[in-house]
Amino acid sequence: MSLGRYILRRVLAALPLIFLLPLLTFLLMHLVPGNYFDALRVNPQISPETVREYERLYHLDQPVLVQYLHWVANLLRFDLGYSFSYKIPVLNLLWTRLPNTLLLTGSAFLLAWVAAFILGLFAGLRRNSFVDGFLNVTACLGLAMPQFLLCMILLYGASRAGGIPLGGIRSAMNDDLSWIGKILDLSRHMFIPVTVLGLSSFAFLFRVMRAQTGEIKDKDFVLFLRASRIPEWKILMKHIARNAANPMVSLAGLELPALVGGAAIVEIFTGWPGLGSLMLQAVRTQDLFLVLGNMVMIAVILVAGNLAADLLLAAVDPRVRLLEKAHES
Amino acid sequence: MRIRKKVGKAGRYRVSFLVLFSLVLSSSHGALSAAVARPSRTLVLAIPGEPKSFNELVAQETSTTQITGFLFEGLTRLNTETGETEGRLAERWEVSPDGLRWTFHLRRDVLWFDGTPFTTRDVLFTFNDLIYNPEIINAARDIFTVGGKHILVEPSDPYTVTFLLPSPFAPFLMAMGQSIYPEHVLKPAVTAERFSSAWGVDSDPAQIIGTGPFRIAKYLPGERVELVRNERYWQRDGEGRRLPYMQRIIFLIIPNPDLRLLKFLEGETDFHGLSGVDYPLLAPKMREKKFSLYDVGAQLGSNFLAFNQGCPDARKRSWFRSRIFRRAVAHSLDRPAMIDVLYGRMGVAQCSPLSPSTPFFFNRRISCYEYDPGRSISQLRGDGFIDSNADGWLEDKEGNPVELVLLTNAENPERVQMAGMIREDLARIGIKAHLLTVEFNSLVTKLVATHDWDAVLLGLTGEIDPHFGANVWLSSGSLHFWNAGAPEKISPWEGRIDEIFAKALGSLDRSARRDLYGEWQEIAARELPVIYTVLPRLTYAVRNRFTNLRPTVLGGPFHNIEWIDIRDV
Numbered sequence: 053m054s055l056g057r058y059i060l061r062r063v064l065a066a067l068p069l070i071f072l073l074p075l076l077t078f079l080l081m082h083l084v085p086g087n088y089f090d091a092l093r094v095n096p097q098i099s100p101e102t103v104r105e106y107e108r109l110y111h112l113d114q115p116v117l118v119q120y121l122h123w124v125a126n127l128l129r130f131d132l133g134y135s136f137s138y139k140i141p142v143l144n145l146l147w148t149r150l151p152n153t154l155l156l157t158g159s160a161f162l163l164a165w166v167a168a169f170i171l172g173l174f175a176g177l178r179r180n181s182f183v184d185g186f187l188n189v190t191a192c193l194g195l196a197m198p199q200f201l202l203c204m205i206l207l208y209g210a211s212r213a214g215g216i217p218l219g220g221i222r223s224a225m226n227d228d229l230s231w232i233g234k235i236l237d238l239s240r241h242m243f244i245p246v247t248v249l250g251l252s253s254f255a256f257l258f259r260v261m262r263a264q265t266g267e268i269k270d271k272d273f274v275l276f277l278r279a280s281r282i283p284e285w286k287i288l289m290k291h292i293a294r295n296a297a298n299p300m301v302s303l304a305g306l307e308l309p310a311l312v313g314g315a316a317i318v319e320i321f322t323g324w325p326g327l328g329s330l331m332l333q334a335v336r337t338q339d340l341f342l343v344l345g346n347m348v349m350i351a352v353i354l355v356a357g358n359l360a361a362d363l364l365l366a367a368v369d370p371r372v373r374l375l376e377k378a379h380e381s
Numbered sequence: 382m383r384i385r386k387k388v389g390k391a392g393r394y395r396v397s398f399l400v401l402f403s404l405v406l407s408s409s410h411g412a413l414s415a416a417v418a419r420p421s422r423t424l425v426l427a428i429p430g431e432p433k434s435f436n437e438l439v440a441q442e443t444s445t446t447q448i449t450g451f452l453f454e455g456l457t458r459l460n461t462e463t464g465e466t467e468g469r470l471a472e473r474w475e476v477s478p479d480g481l482r483w484t485f486h487l488r489r490d491v492l493w494f495d496g497t498p499f500t501t502r503d504v505l506f507t508f509n510d511l512i513y514n515p516e517i518i519n520a521a522r523d524i525f526t527v528g529g530k531h532i533l534v535e536p537s538d539p540y541t542v543t544f545l546l547p548s549p550f551a552p553f554l555m556a557m558g559q560s561i562y563p564e565h566v567l568k569p570a571v572t573a574e575r576f577s578s579a580w581g582v583d584s585d586p587a588q589i590i591g592t593g594p595f596r597i598a599k600y601l602p603g604e605r606v607e608l609v610r611n612e613r614y615w616q617r618d619g620e621g622r623r624l625p626y627m628q629r630i631i632f633l634i635i636p637n638p639d640l641r642l643l644k645f646l647e648g649e650t651d652f653h654g655l656s657g658v659d660y661p662l663l664a665p666k667m668r669e670k671k672f673s674l675y676d677v678g679a680q681l682g683s684n685f686l687a688f689n690q691g692c693p694d695a696r697k698r699s700w701f702r703s704r705i706f707r708r709a710v711a712h713s714l715d716r717p718a719m720i721d722v723l724y725g726r727m728g729v730a731q732c733s734p735l736s737p738s739t740p741f742f743f744n745r746r747i748s749c750y751e752y753d754p755g756r757s758i759s760q761l762r763g764d765g766f767i768d769s770n771a772d773g774w775l776e777d778k779e780g781n782p783v784e785l786v787l788l789t790n791a792e793n794p795e796r797v798q799m800a801g802m803i804r805e806d807l808a809r810i811g812i813k814a815h816l817l818t819v820e821f822n823s824l825v826t827k828l829v830a831t832h833d834w835d836a837v838l839l840g841l842t843g844e845i846d847p848h849f850g851a852n853v854w855l856s857s858g859s860l861h862f863w864n865a866g867a868p869e870k871i872s873p874w875e876g877r878i879d880e881i882f883a884k885a886l887g888s889l890d891r892s893a894r895r896d897l898y899g900e901w902q903e904i905a906a907r908e909l910p911v912i913y914t915v916l917p918r919l920t921y922a923v924r925n926r927f928t929n930l931r932p933t934v935l936g937g938p939f940h941n942i943e944w945i946d947i948r949d950v
Binding site for chain 2: 109
């Protein structure tokens with residue numbers, strides 16, 4: 053069995069998720085009374101006939117299941133329908149927001165992972181030192197504190213101290229900056245959202261890395277290597293770090309759902325124009341197809357992320373063989 | 382020994398706690414400075430929501446129109462300082478004595494953003510191919526459908542166009558503020574039956590073509606909209622220079638109201654619309670932060686309490702149908718307290734369906750129901766509502782407790798707070814009200830479809846011409862919610878209001894219309910189908926950088942944007 057077939061199998065196994073998640077959303081959205089066009093109903097300048105025409109246009113006058121089937125039929129043609137409020141295809145709308153969410157989650161994830169790797173290694177080697185204690189407390193805070201609270205504390209701090217923008221993604225005069233100024237401007241705006249989003253991932257990954265390092269550094273083979281007069285830095289980099297990093301790779305896939313979910317909260321609190329804030333607005337106004345499209349997009353990101361983590365693990369750890377495993381199952 | 386060790390460890394953690402916090406704070410403090418030099422002639426505004434589309438004909442939300450208002454123009458427009466309609470794309474017009482034939486003479490010097498001249502073809506296209514196109518669902522069609530019929534548009538040459546009305550339509554001239562769209566740009570989209578999704582937020586800004594003073598330079602979804610000056614704009618100042626003076630307008634999309642306020646205080650934006658509670662915070666900072674406050678008057682629109690006179694519960698229906706009951710409630714509302722608490726004293730009591738800021742039509746003679754709970758109680762006693770079992774709450778003639786559910790929507794915190802105050806007011810006169818906050822959409826379902834509600838606290842947006850409230854006030858109107866569905870009884874005064882609206886729609890005599898709508902306001906105040914509460918006064922905070930600033934309630938701080946310039950450039 054080739055790698056291609058393995059990937060295909062995984063994608064096929066994920067398909068039910070991509071169809072059932074929206075069905076559940078569909079049913080939940082229908083439990084809520086009213087629909088998007090109720091806002092038009094209380095506009096004295098819009099006649100009830102106009103509202104009815106809209107409902108007919110989007111099949112809202114039909115039973116839930118018929119609506120769902122219409123939607124699925126369109127999904128099979130990669131058509132996620134039209135957004136009620138934006139009047140354009142949902143897919144086009146999601147494309148405009150996806151880069152921002154990926155920028156945020158991507159950099160939070162990368163920073164969290166790299167920081168966890170380095171600091172975890174360091175803390176694992178020097179257990180119970182002051183630095184280890186400090187990092188541990190940070191990690192515990194990161195795990196225990198709800199993201200919205202951390203976000204508010206940071207926003208408050210920034211509003212008192214100044215210097216760090218309180219929301220948005222670029223400042224008003226971004227266009228007049230040089231390219232380096234633009235990058236600096238963007239990173240200043242990313243400081244709070246990335247810190248909040250990355251901290252809990254960092255905490256989790258850091259604790260794993262620290263425990264792994266602590267365990268491996270006392271193993272017999274390390275003692276043996278040391279006895280063979282292999283330079284200490286080589287032992288650290290080639291043997292301890294690499295061995296400790298294995299679970300870090302597979303756990304990366306697990307961290308992805310938390311990141312994507314957390315991104316929505318952070319986006320809403322910091323006014324980051326990504327998928328999360330779009331989703332909130334869509335749910336509030338009952339922009340049905342936009343909510344569904346968003347769900348599909350998030351499901352796809354998760355499936356793709358988990359798959360990527362598994363493939364990466366196979367590449368890093370020689371003991372893992374995806375293809376044989378797939379045979380067995 | 383063990384215990385001590387633990388204590389020691391805990392102490393160390395506490396230290397690192399402090400270190401962590403100070404690290405977090407100092408890192409935000411020491412970072413790169415925010416100040417970016419601002420180029421001249423740029424206006425920066427914060428808006429709460431992103432535009433849903435640039436196609437304002439199909440997307441009517443404010444988030445869209447607050448931007449497209451700079452891009453498109455109609456044949457006329459409302460002068461928000463005088464309240465009069467004035468010419469825009471039309472230089473002048475004539476009307477036949479019966480009010481059915483309006484001839485407009487268009488300006489000859491108007492160009493679309495791409496240089497194509499504006500002519501009657503575009504007017505014809507806007508009405509016949511867009512507004513009256515059955516494939517395009519739009520609200521403008523409802524406005525331009527007079528007595529169930531369409532208006533005929535007949536161009537006689539590229540710069541003269543005649544509108545033939547099926548019956549007299551008094552607000553016609555004001556309605557002609559309707560934006561005109563370019564035929565040469567949009568015709569292909571109409572032919573391909575995809576006009577409704579044309580000019581969406583995913584389209585190239587260069588394709589969005591109007592005649593207005595500004596055009597879109599750039600749109601970053603969810604983040605900002607940038608407008609630049611239209612170099613071809615037709616209007617010139619007294620010295621022959623082309624308007625507008627301003628080079629750029631940048632809209633930053635900031636959903637969070639607190640962030641908008643902070644950005645204004647930091648100097649990043651030029652304008653902040655105050656809610657009353659911001660006033661004490663902002664007023665002392667005027668000098669330091671270089672801005673001025675403009676109190677322009679009461680907001681348009683209305684906030685009101687209404688009782689369901691078609692309530693399914695016959696007992697409640699009989700209370701709500703009683704004018705004495707409604708008047709007693711009107712006297713029980715402590716409006717001064719509402720103004721203090723909700724708007725930080727920056728508010729007015731509302732007594733008419735029209736806001737006091739409505740030009741021309743507002744009836745100044747209408748008096749308000751003063752706060753007088755003692756009077757309410759004696760009025761209610763006269764109507765048979767007494768506390769017969771001495772439990773502190775009123776009972777009606779049959780001994781049923783006077784208890785009702787007060788409905789409001791959860792999205793509007795100010796309104797929820799107002800509902801809480803009204804519950805207290807009602808309790809003071811012995812009426813037990815239970816507060817129920819629901820999502821806006823389910824509130825609407827109750828009001829217009831299921832009709833199963835007792836009392837509601839709601840607001841409606843304001844119209845400058847009372848005719849556009851007809852859906853609410855006509856007994857057959859789709860929003861005649863206090864006596865909706867198939868009312869078993871239409872009161873004589875409701876009949877009179879139907880007459881007034883029909884008459885005022887057909888009359889071109891402005892003062893006659895004012896008298897008619899004046900009578901309507903008197904009937905509304907006497908019969909109280911809805912009991913008005915309070916309105917906030919609008920206060921604008923604007924940075925001291927601009928000249929020619931003449932803020933109004935109707936048009937906002939920058940309604941005369943063509944004329945606004947930066948000081949000392």
